[in-house]
Amino acid sequence: MRRRVASHPTLLVGALFVVGVYVGYFGAGSGVMVLALLAVALDETLATANALKNVVLGAADVVAAVAFLLFGPVRVAPALALGLGLLGGSYLGPSIARRAPEAPLRYAAAAAGAGLALWLFVRPA
Numbered sequence: 001m002r003r004r005v006a007s008h009p010t011l012l013v014g015a016l017f018v019v020g021v022y023v024g025y026f027g028a029g030s031g032v033m034v035l036a037l038l039a040v041a042l043d044e045t046l047a048t049a050n051a052l053k054n055v056v057l058g059a060a061d062v063v064a065a066v067a068f069l070l071f072g073p074v075r076v077a078p079a080l081a082l083g084l085g086l087l088g089g090s091y092l093g094p095s096i097a098r099r100a101p102e103a104p105l106r107y108a109a110a111a112a113g114a115g116l117a118l119w120l121f122v123r124p125a
Contacts, residue, residue, distance in 0.1 A: 019033050019037065019060075024064030028120065029113055030057060030060075032109055032116075034053045045102065047097045050094065
């Protein structure tokens, strides 16, 4: 898979764009999706892929926030709470990812993604 992506970098850019649009509108499980894309496409450590994931998702979130502010009604209090959670996770996440052992971190990310998918299947919004 890495060879295929390396020979067609537009494949990765296209996949990240599709996930970015999804992130901007919905976002649930997007961290796991982007991390999986980066893990398949790049030959980097989990900590490096996680840092790149944070940048990609941060950019997608900023673009979506500006679009929602310009073109739709925004409930400010919940948006601020989500923003504070984003900043807290952005601050703590990389330091945890650098110190935690890689294999259990990968399994935890996969389990969290599967758990979220199951939760959303059982209790749709």
